[in-house]
Amino acid sequence: MKFDTVIIGGGLSGLTCGIKLAEEGRRCAIVSSGQSALHFFSGSFDLLGYNGETEIHNPIEAISKLDATHPYSKLGASTVERLAKEAKEFFETMGAKFVGDTDKNHYRITPVGVKRLTWLTLENLGTLGTDGKLPWQNVCIVNIAGFLDFHTTFIASEFEKMGVHCTIKAIMMPEMERLRKNPTEMRSSNIAKVLNNKEVLARFAQLVNSESAGCEAVILPAVFGVFNPDTTNEFKSLLDKPMMLLPTLPPSVPGIRLQIMMRNYFQRLGGVYLLGDTAQDGQISYSKVTGISTVNQGDIQLEANSFVLASGSFFSHGLIAHPNKIEEPVFDLDVLSSENRADWYNKDLFEKQPYMEYGVETDEQFHAKYKGNTLKNLYAIGSVLCGYDPLKESSGAGVSILTAMSVAEQILKKGK
Amino acid sequence: MDKQQYNISENNFEQCIKCTVCTVYCPVVAVNPDYPGPKQAGPDGERLRLKTPSFYDEALKYCLNCKRCEVACPSNVRIGDIIQSARIKYGKSKPKLRDMMLANTDFVGTMASPFAPIVNFSLGMKPVKYVLDKVLAVDSHRQFPKYSSQKFVSWFKKHAEANQDAYPHHVSFFHGCYINYNYPKLGQDMVKLLNAIGYGVHLLDKEKCCGVALISNGLIGQAKRQAKLNIESIRKSVIVNSMPVIGASSTCIFTMRDEYPHLLGINNQDVRESIELATRFIYRLIERNQVKLAFKSDYKARIAYHTPCHMEKLGWAIYSTSLIKMIPGVDFVTLDSQCCGIAGTYGFKKEYYQASQEIGQSLFDQIESAKVDLVATDCETCKWQIEMSTSAKVDNPISVLADALDVEATMKLNNVELR
Incomplete structure (x- = not known):
């Protein structure tokens, strides 16, 4: 099968790149081995939030202090700024509205109520004002009885530290009680499916209104609109006071919605999305990739002028850790890592873990390296890349989105 | 040395990281709260069942075997296979008369075809539907697919078989039950299309229902017998006569390629790649410039x-x-x-x-x-x-x-x- 570009990996980075190319009429295929890490989405995209323990308030200014091998250093501060500003609009055209600014980080609220600096947050999800405070003094934190992935007491104790008085309530409904038959399966996405029903949603809203009487606002888990983007705002309109949603432990309902939104948009542009298929046996000749095979397509190879590796990190099997080697499984690309397994990790779990910076090596334009040479038509983007620590820096989504956009620009510049 | 790498089961269940992505995309979970969902029914439950089979949950019968959980899984766990294998291994509920009738497509089809007009008429009649509904628990809202009075195989032998050897290339056609008993036109369309691109169409030596309905209704012994017979015929076609086997039904083809080895323990490795859907077969020929299609200019x-x-x-x-x-x-x-x-x-x-x-x-x-x-x-x-x-x-x-x-x-x- 022939395409202009074949992208390996259908998560945030692969889809961003695919959409950018398909918008310009390029024929693209995405091979995605199962669903992506967007299913664990916090509701916020980070650009660059921390340098060790130090907070970064203007990510663009902080780029000059990064190592030369960091993906942002390869892009350069001005490109990061330009693409980051474009990104907000990019997601809005697909129907995902974000709040936040590129040159000024804001605080998001994590599932356990702690504040973290971030770049863009989905509308309706919890953020703090520029003063680092909530706009209310007296809120009601409402959970669904039996839902264990939303930790109301942790959230309340963090909010109390900010001087906000919290009342905790749990709502019971027969529809939700039915879910508790399998307590381990009372998860955000299952609750969201129950709340897809308009009548149930309206009754739930009534209960939230009466339980939160006397409070200025309600804080709820983000369990609205798993397959329907309108449910959240519909629910909001049924409430008699302001609402703030907080992310839950996985799966992430806003993340699932974003994944579906991006995939549908890509397919409407004519993109081919091969879900549940695994890329293998990348064919390389004379420093160029000529084709890849996949498990499902068998002897029918995927051929293209350019290839993009957006296969993710260890979780998505974009990188595989063997006892003494870290491998990139599709092309066997050069991977930055130590040969000594003991160097991979720090025994203190909460310290910086060296393996987080391991990944595929590239040149300044993100051409992947293979046996010391750069491949002319294979780019690596997103979390398969080396040279950054998404966890410690709060930079994961930014690297995924911006390297994808930059590589798409390069491919478009080359012409068909 | 890390022992874990040598300790991975065939269905990959220990690779499950409990991310719940499978349950998100399970069509049954959304409508039936009695179904615990693929994560619980599959890898989670498997851990318990390995300890003692009494942990088997009859609610696994609600699984549609659609495999959308497997398509969604980021860790390549064969969730659907784990659930179906558990049903086969531990399930206690015996197939009812109704299940046997629904599952035995060959037997029912063979019986119905000679009396097709009467059978079709009766199956559409209210009293018959009432009895099916009340006695056999086949829902009265359902319409049965009509039976054809002439089976595809009879038509093929009478009108097409004689000149198939005259074509330059050859394939075997696994027609399946639906084409044979209910809708011979699809089989005729297949012959028309393949003949037009120069391929002679041949029936397998012996063909039985692929067995998908037998598997889902718990008739495993019979499913295995039919699978063995089909694979033997396919082997003869592919290995002895060098003819790949194509079909028109995604479920028949999927069952013979993947469910045979995964659920029935029947090894098809030597012929698996030669069993495929006709659309993939034709696409490959077009892509390799071996075949071209011309279409009517007035088709809209x-x-x-x-x-x-x-x-x-x-x-x-x-x-x-x-x-x-x-x-x-x-x-x-x-x-x-x-x-x-x-x-x-x-x-x-x-x-x-x-x-x-x-x-x-x-x-x-x-x-x-x-x-x-x-x-x-x-x-x-x-x-x-x-x-x-x-x-x-x-x-x-x-x-x-x-x-x-x-x-x-x-x-x-x-x-x-x-x-």
Whole structure:
């Protein structure tokens, strides 16, 4: 099968790149081995939030202090700024509205109520004002009885530290009680499916209104609109006071919605999305990739002028850790890592873990390296890349989105 | 040394990281709270069942075996296989008379064909439907697919078989039960299309139902016997006669390629790659410039494609849709890939009728609002479900291609000369 570009990996980075190319009429295929890490989405995209323990308030200014091998250093501060500003609009055209600014980080609220600096947050999800405070003094934190992935007491104790008085309530409904038959399966996405029903949603809203009487606002888990983007705002309109949603432990309902939104948009542009298929046996000749095979397509190879590796990190099997080697499984690309397994990790779990910076090596334009040479038509983007620590820096989504956009620009510049 | 790397089971269940992504995309979880969902029914439950079989939960019967959990899994766990294997290994409920009737497509089809007009008439009659509903628990909302008075195989032997050897290339055709007993036209379309590109069509030495309905209704012994017979015939075709085997039903092909080794323990490794859907077979020939198709200039249709669950698992919808898009007069509509709810014999059972319709509802709505002339799909039970639940007419991509095909021009393009 022939395409202009074949992208390996259908998560945030692969889809961003695919959409950018398909918008310009390029024929693209995405091979995605199962669903992506967007299913664990916090509701916020980070650009660059921390340098060790130090907070970064203007990510663009902080780029000059990064190592030369960091993906942002390869892009350069001005490109990061330009693409980051474009990104907000990019997601809005697909129907995902974000709040936040590129040159000024804001605080998001994590599932356990702690504040973290971030770049863009989905509308309706919890953020703090520029003063680092909530706009209310007296809120009601409402959970669904039996839902264990939303930790109301942790959230309340963090909010109390900010001087906000919290009342905790749990709502019971027969529809939700039915879910508790399998307590381990009372998860955000299952609750969201129950709340897809308009009548149930309206009754739930009534209960939230009466339980939160006397409070200025309600804080709820983000369990609205798993397959329907309108449910959240519909629910909001049924409430008699302001609402703030907080992310839950996985799966992430806003993340699932974003994944579906991006995939549908890509397919409407004519993109081919091969879900549940695994890329293998990348064919390389004379420093160029000529084709890849996949498990499902068998002897029918995927051929293209350019290839993009957006296969993710260890979780998505974009990188595989063997006892003494870290491998990139599709092309066997050069991977930055130590040969000594003991160097991979720090025994203190909460310290910086060296393996987080391991990944595929590239040149300044993100051409992947293979046996010391750069491949002319294979780019690596997103979390398969080396040279950054998404966890410690709060930079994961930014690297995924911006390297994808930059590589798409390069491919478009080359012409068909 | 890390022992874990040498300790991975066939169905990969220890690779499950409990992310719950499978449960998000399970069509049953959304409508039936009695079903614990693929994570719990599959890898989680397997851990317990390995300890003691008494942990087996009868609610596993609610699984449709659609495999959408496997398609979604980021860790390549064979969740659907784990659930179906557990049903086979631990399930205690015996198949009812109704289940045996629904599952034994060959037997019922053979009995029904000679009396097709009477059978079709009676199955549509209210009192018969009432009895089916009340006594056998086959839901009265269901219409049975009509039986054909002439089986495909009889038609083939009478009208087509004699000149198949005259074509320059050859394939074997696994027609399946639906084409043979209910809808010979699809088989005729297959012969027309393949003949036009220079391929002679041959039946397998012996063909039995692929066994998918036997597996889902717990008739495993019979499923194994039929699978062995089919694989033996396929071996003869592929290895002795060098003819690949093609079919028109995504479920038959999926079952013979993957369920035989995974659920029935039947090794098909030597022939698996030679069993495929005709649309993939034809696509490959076109891509390799070995075949060209010419279409009628006056063919016009707005067509939507529905991806059956087993087609999603095979990952081959791209071949059927690419071929349909090659027809110049087609205005193509993409539908979201989702389960239609029928899942073979599942939706015929009274106890599952409502769940079956709820699962398919958003697909039916999407089809109605798309205002299409035709829905194309590679699965016969999806066809029944969509035709019963919407106003749309449904056909297999092979029939769409055959209808739009300019046979003479295609034969000329491919220099097809009969010997």
